[in-house]
Structures are given as structure tokens and as C-alpha cells.
Amino acid sequence: MTPPAGTPEVRDPSILGTWNSxxxxxxxxxxxxxxxxxxxxxMVLSSSSVESxxxxxxxxxxxxxxxxxxxxxLPVLLIMSxxxxxxxxLAAWPALLFGIAFQMLVFTPLGAGxxxxxxWVRLPGFMAQPSEVIKVALAIWIGAVLSRKLPLLREWRHAxxxxxxxxxxxxxxVLLGHxxxxxxxxxxxxxxxxxxxxxxxxxxxxxxxxxxxxxALLTIGSENRVNRIMSLLSADCDVTNECxxxxxxxxxxxxxxxxxxxxxxSAEKWSYLPAAHNDFIYAILGEELGxxxxxxxxxxxxxxxxxxxxxxxxxxxxxxKITTAAVFAWIIGQAVVNIAVVIGLAxxxxxxxxxxxxxxSALIMTMAALGLLLSFARSEPxxxxxxxxxxxxxxxxxxxxxRTRG
Numbered sequence: 165m166t167p168p169a170g171t172p173e174v175r176d177p178s179i180l181g182t183w184n185s186x187x188x189x190x191x192x193x194x195x196x197x198x199x200x201x202x203x204x205x206x207m208v209l210s211s212s213s214v215e216s217x218x219x220x221x222x223x224x225x226x227x228x229x230x231x232x233x234x235x236x237x238l239p240v241l242l243i244m245s246x247x248x249x250x251x252x253x254l255a256a257w258p259a260l261l262f263g264i265a266f267q268m269l270v271f272t273p274l275g276a277g278x279x280x281x282x283x284w285v286r287l288p289g290f291m292a293q294p295s296e297v298i299k300v301a302l303a304i305w306i307g308a309v310l311s312r313k314l315p316l317l318r319e320w321r322h323a324x325x326x327x328x329x330x331x332x333x334x335x336x337x338v339l340l341g342h343x344x345x346x347x348x349x350x351x352x353x354x355x356x357x358x359x360x361x362x363x364x365x366x367x368x369x370x371x372x373x374x375x376x377x378x379x380a381l382l383t384i385g386s387e388n389r390v391n392r393i394m395s396l397l398s399a400d401c402d403v404t405n406e407c408x409x410x411x412x413x414x415x416x417x418x419x420x421x422x423x424x425x426x427x428x429x430s431a432e433k434w435s436y437l438p439a440a441h442n443d444f445i446y447a448i449l450g451e452e453l454g455x456x457x458x459x460x461x462x463x464x465x466x467x468x469x470x471x472x473x474x475x476x477x478x479x480x481x482x483x484x485k486i487t488t489a490a491v492f493a494w495i496i497g498q499a500v501v502n503i504a505v506v507i508g509l510a511x512x513x514x515x516x517x518x519x520x521x522x523x524x525s526a527l528i529m530t531m532a533a534l535g536l537l538l539s540f541a542r543s544e545p546x547x548x549x550x551x552x553x554x555x556x557x558x559x560x561x562x563x564x565x566x567r568t569r570g
Contacts, residue, residue, distance in 0.1 A: 186546030187554075189478070192471040193541055196464045197241070197519065197534050201234055201527070203461060204445075204520035211433050211448040212441035212522065226441055226522055233524035237531035244535030249543055252536065253483050256301075256308035260334065263301035267294040267337045281514070282341040293525035295338045295346045299494055300533050302334050303353060307487030310361040314482050323367040327358065328374075344382055344389070345513040349498045351375045356493025360476060361486045392511040412437040413444050413506045416451035417458075424454030441522045443514055446506045461520065462503075468534075469496050475540050484540045491533045 205227065212226035222228075269275060269285045276284040276291060284291045309327055316322035331354045338347045358368055383389045416432040419425060430451045433440045440448050450458045472492040476485045495518050502517040504510040516523050518530045542548060 186544055186550045187541070189471045189474045189544060190538060190541035190547060190551070192467050192474075193534060193538055196467040196471070197531070200461070200464050200468075200519040201237075201531070203449075203464075204517075204522075204527075205231055205234060206427070207445050207449050207452075207520060208441050208522045210428050210430065210452060211445055213428075214433050215435065215440070218435065229524065230522050230527070233527045234531075236524075237528040240528055241531040241535035241538070244532050245538035245542065247536070247539050249481060249484060249540065252304060252487075252539070253308050253311075256305040259301035260298075260305040260330070263294065263298035264334055264337055266292075266297055267334075267341075270294060270341050277341075281343045283338070283343045283346070290524060293523070295341075295343060295350075296525040296529035298334050298338065299346075299350060299353060300529050300536070302331060302350060303357070303487050303490035303494065303533065304536070306331065306354060306357045306490055307483045310357060310363075310486050311481075311483035314361065317361060317363050320364065320367050320370075323358070323363045324371070327354070328371050339378075339382070343514075344379070345515040348379065348513065349494055349501070349515060351379075352497040353490045353494040356497070357486050357490035360489035361482070389511075392513075409438055409444060409512055410505075410508045413447035414508055416447040417507065420451040420454040420457075422455050424450070424452045424457060427452050443502065443512070443516055443521065444506055445521045446503055446517055449520075461517075465496060465499050471541070472496070472537060475537060475544065478544050479540060480545065481543075484543070488537055488540060491537060495530060495533065 208230045209224065209227035213223035216223050216225045266285070270282050274285050274287075275282055276286055278284065283295055284293055306327060309330075310317065313322050331350075335347050335350045335354075338350065355368065355372065358371070383393065412432055416430065416437060419431065425431075430440075430448050432451055433448055437444055437447060446458065446461070449461065453460075469492065472488050475488045476492075479485055479488075498515050499518055501510060501513070502515050502521075505512055505515075516526055519527065542551065
């Protein structure tokens with residue numbers, strides 16, 4: 165029977181678990197995020213224990229540190245998931261200015277470097293990486309700016325200004341610390357947001373040309389970066405040159421086969437593969453859990469991508485669509501780049517696998533970004549009502565259980 169006109173739509177709680185539910189994006193994001201964090205913690209423990217012992221520490225040292233950051237990231241994710249969209253939009257400029265100012269601290273006595281990059285700040289109790297804060301802030305800022313100028317984006321001046329100059333400043337302060345890998349991820353973030361916003365392709369091509377020219381100059385000016393690219397293309401690649409990490413990553417993946425050698429049984433983590441618990445953790449995962457483990461992680465990232473695309477397609481707010489596109493290009497793009505490096509399709513550029521690799525700042529800020537997307541998913545059409553209906557069912561069930569026990 166068709167309800168009378170003007171009657172509010174009532175959603176059946178029984179369909180909440182289906183793919184067509186209003187809360188599908190919310191639960192897919194939440195589930196995939198928690199599973200990737202859990203897998204990451206297990207693999208960080210496995211891949212770091214040997215090196216920790218070699219350094220005279222507990223075999224659980226890196227794992228406990230990563231678990232601490234995951235516990236910090238959990239309330240951050242929950243808080244971000246409850247923020248109103250309007251509040252997030254209003255915080256765009258303050259967040260970006262804070263991120264840039266925080267990044268500038270790396271050039272003060274609080275700053276620290278590692279592997280030729282100066283991209284860390286010493287804070288009480290831990291080291292922070294400000295560039296991870298800039299990623300979240302830049303995604304929010306570019307969503308706020310482009311959504312406000314949406315009717316004017318067909319004109320190149322409005323499409324180009326202020327997005328490209330301001331984003332260039334944010335990326336530039338990261339490049340001042342010689343962190344080209346993070347800067348490339350930020351370029352992908354900006355490009356993804358501009359594409360979904362409907363910026364003309366000629367403007368995207370111009371911005372891409374500027375970014376590509378800058379990357380080329382920075383690459384040519386660094387002998388180490390040139391050697392990494394040449395070693396990838398060379399037929400004489402062996403463990404005596406810049407191919408060392410890539411070759412040992414390949415050895416680990418090949419050894420794993422279909423089902424892996426077993427959790428904790430990796431040979432490459434015995435000081436053969438540098439950065440085994442960071443940038444090359446996917447190789448250890450493939451060695452210990454085999455093709456099954458690597459496909460599981462790929463499948464979880466695919467679910468994240470599915471949920472983000474669903475938010476972009478279903479949400480009516482342009483700010484939400486553009487910001488989600490920026491986060492999509494960042495997290496999924498960075499995962500693709502990391503895996504491409506591990507399997508030898510790209511030169512080593514030093515970007516971790518989101519949610520899985522060891523790294524406190526990266527984990528917390530990635531969880532913050534995904535919490536923001538959970539907030540967007542909660543405001544999809546029909547999602548708030550569906551979540552409220554489910555909460556009511558849970559409360560009634562707990563009440564019945566309490567009365568039964570009484």
C-alpha cells in the first residue's frame with residue numbers, strides 16, 4: 165500500500181546490513197579501517213621484533229609504540245566522526261594555517277631529520293610529523309574553497325586561484341624538508357579534489373605540468389633520486405646498488421607463494437630488508453601470509469575506495485564530495501604507490517602503507533581523515549535515520565536482556 169503524500173519515509177531496520185542501505189558507506193569504512201589497523205599491528209610486531217632485539221630493546225618495543233598510537237587514533241577517529249559538516253567547513257582556513265605553521269617547526273631547534281629528510285618535530289613523549297597534519301588540513305581547505313567557487317570554476321582564474329598558489333605553499337614547506345614522497349602524495353590529493361570539483365582539464369594539465377616540472381628539477385638535482393630511477397630501469401639491477409631494497413622485497417614476496425611461510429617466520433626481516441616495518445611492510449606480509457594475505461589487504465583498500473566513491477556519489481553537499489575526493493586520492497593513491505614500490509613497478513620514494521606501516525603521526529592523522537569521512541557518511545541521505553533506528557533496536561534489546569536477568 166502506498167503511503168499518503170507527505171508521509172516521512174520509514175526505513176526498515178532489517179535492510180541496514182544490505183549494500184543498498186543508507187549506512188553502507190559508514191559501516192564499510194568503519195570495518196575496513198579497523199581491520200587494516202589490526203592487520204598493521206600484527207605485521208608491525210612480526211616485522212620489527214628482530215631489529216628491536218638487535219638494537220637492545222624489547223622485541224615488543226615498536227609494536228607497543230604503534231599500539232599506543234592506535235589507541236590515541238581511536239578517540240580522534242570517534243571525535244572526527246561526530247563533527248558536523250558545517251563545523252568542519254568553517255575550520256578549513258585555521259586548520260591549514262596551523263598545519264603550515266606546525267611544518268615550519270621542523271626548521272627550528274625542535275626539528276629533526278632522518279634519511280636526508282627534515283620532517284619531524286620533537287614533542288614531549290614522541291616525534292611528530294607535521295606533513296601528516298597538513299594532508300588532513302589541505303583536504304578540508306581545498307574542499308571548502310572549491311565548493312564555494314563551484315559556479316566559477318569554468319573560468320581558469322577562479323579554478324587556478326587560490327587553490328594552486330596556496331596548495332603550492334603547503335607542498336613547498338614540505339619540500340623544504342626534502343620529503344619528495346610526501347609532496348607527491350599531496351599533489352595527488354590536490355589533483356583528485358580539483359578533478360571531482362569539475363575544474364577544466366586545461367587547468368588541471370597546467371597545474372600538473374607545473375608540478376611535474378618541479379618534481380623533475382628536484383629529481384635531477386639529487387644524485388640519489390636519479391640513481392633510484394636509473395636502477396629501476398637498468399637491466400644490471402642487483403643487490404650491490406640501489407636495487408637492494410626492491411630485490412629483497414621481491415625475494416620476500418616470491419618466498420611467500422600462495423599461503424606464506426607462516427606468521428613470524430619471515431627471513432627477510434632478519435636485517436636483509438631495510439624498513440621492513442615501515443615502507444616495505446607489504447613485502448613481509450606477502451612473505452609470511454602469502455598471496456592470500458596480500459589480496460586481503462588489497463581487498464580492504466578496495467572496500468575503503470568503494471565507500472569513499474559511494475559518499476561522493478550519494479552526498480548532496482559539494483564540500484563533502486570534494487573533500488572526500490581529496491582523502492581518496494591521498495589514502496588510496498598512497499597505498500597504490502607504496503605497493504608499486506614494493507613489487508618493483510616504481511622507484512623507492514619513501515611513503516608508508518596507510519594504516520599498516522609503523523608510524524605514529526601517519527596512523528593518527530589517517531584515522532582522523534577516515535573519521536572525517538565517517539562524519540560525512542553519517543550525513544548521507546537517510547543515514548542518520550537508519551543509525552538512529554539501529555540504536556533504538558540495540559537499546560530495546562539490552563533492556564529486554566536486563567529484565568530477563570532480573
